[in-house]
Amino acid sequence: MKVFHLSHIDLDGYGAQFIAKHFFSDIDFFNANYGKEISVRLEEILGAIKTQDKQKNILFLITDLNLSLSESGFLQDQITELKMQGFKITLMLLDHHISGSESAEKFHWYFLDTSRSACKITFNTLIQHYPLLDPSLSQWLEDFSNMVNSVDIWKNDGYQFEFGKVAMGMIASLKDPNRVMFEEENRGIKFFMLDQIKHYLYRQNAEVQFDNDLFRLKKLAFGGNPDIQTMDNIFSCYIVKLLEQKKDSMSILYQGYKGILTYTLGNVSVVGNQFLIQNPDFSFFLDVNMRGNVSLRANNGIDVSLMASKLFGGGGHKNASGGKIDGFKESFFYPHIKEQIDQILEQGGRDA
Template sequence: MRVFHLSHTDLDGYGCQFIAKEFFEHIHFYNANYGKEVLVRLNTILDHITHTPESLLASKFGKTPKHKNTSSEKFLILITDLNLTLNEAHHLHQRIEELKISGIDVDILLLDHHISGQECMQKYEWYNLDSSRCASKITFDTLSLQYPMRDSTRKLWIENLSQMINSVDIWLEDGYQFAFGKVAMGVISTSNELNRFMFDEEHRDYKFKLIESMKEFLDTPHGEVHFDNAVYSIKKTALGGNPQTQTMDSITSNIQVHLLSSKKQLCTIFYKDKRGFLSYSMGGISVLANLFLRQNPEYDFYLDVNTKGNVSLRANGNCDVSLMSKELFNGGGHKNASGGKIDGFKESFAYADIKSQVQYILDKNKEER
């Protein structure tokens, strides 16, 4: 079975995914905050299922008596720590029914604890709501009843993890390792060294490494204090650095540049005869952009745009970004460091949408001149 798992972006949300991978070998992860992003991620999951080779085969032949579905692939959409609106639930349910009619074997399992989802729970049997437990504990308890763990020796640790998250997420001050949970919650919420939109998989894996590191401290005397003291070193190691010889700034910049450099084909933009690199919502790019341009001399400029359409431009002597900013983004600054804003910018959760908006501005300005 192939699992597509959508979850929230806090300790409970990532905890659900950390727990789910203990039960499923073939699992694809997605994360969303509330609002428009939820439906975007759901549609991405549905599109991925629709375009798998197994689904295309099933859709082609269907399940008629003459042409039985030759694919035995099963799909599960697992949603945790997110309550859907009625419109979102209806959209998902309808799309799943359409996939089933076309011969694709897909089910939904939603595990949540937010009482605001009660109306959806009453309408859809796949919508499981229990406000007495956090989503991580619901996930562990539910999956434990339905599936074997991939490594049974980890069961006690995973169960304790779910109990700890439960204590802090629904605020049980007398619950199991509540004090530890407060530290853990803060660590996950502030560990954004790898941008979620540019480095989705790496960002999630980084959170998973931090959660895994809790195992050493969780059930020890004053474990929350020792974990709190060790976090900075743990984060450095999780990012691939040496805690004894490298600063966090150096480690973070190096891994970010490495990851960005691996995305050259996707993120390259052009303005006139200049080649640029486009990132989305990285923020604070001065050190990062200059290091990227030094290590990738074929690029003339670096451009970052945030969710509000604010633009930061950096160069390394190969072009005047102050002129670019003035011409394109009603901004200005210095030759190698400038900023501006995109009028009418449309926020998106898909990098391709951001790139098309920026490249359109670059091309339009070039044509007008």
């Protein structure tokens, strides 16, 4: 079976996916916040389904996201069309938000239970219909879902409520690597940290011990050695490796000079300079944030102060400058950001 799993971006949402990955060996994950991102992800998953072998059973699983009537109707129509084309699809939505009640009343595949978190609903549902890849993990996963349930629906007297508060804060703080550029890697870091809970949940004062160890565990998640490396060095090395893996798809051109584009990266001085030193075929490093503020770095390959002045109404130094994009359109989808920057660089190059 091939599984496509869309979920929310909080502890409950990622917790549901963490549960699901213990049931299915062939599963692709997607995450969305509310608003336009849901529609984009639905389209993305539907497109991926169309590439599958029609002989393969497909499960389209949605958790911790309530769909509007229009979104649900759209999805129903698309799934019906795919079935008519011969695809073997099961659609399942598991949620607990009361705002989805209209859709739940209309569509049979829309399961709503406001008394449980989505993570707990997911465990309870999947354990009834599918075998665990490792049956010995059944009790731990049930306890994990109960912990998430306690904090997500705020049951002060629920199972490991205080631990759940720590876990909730942990997921909320794990913003790096940002999921616009590195969605799979961002989710992987979260899964790594959630998996560490099994080493703490049954200890005395479990929440305190887990809380104390979070920084060290985060260093391990990014592939570092907590005893000899600072988080800054661990993380910059980690990000540079990711950028090197994706540099072909993230490359940009300006007047014959090759650069790399990042979005809301932060820590541009450290990461940008390290990347340029290790990749001398790149002349500049450009990062833009959600407000359209631009940071440029170079390693004597190009004068980025001139770029900043000409393209972004800014300036600075030869190897470190900045500016701002007028009319910048924020997006949660990296290709949309790159399209905007490519147009600016192309226009600026023609005007030279």
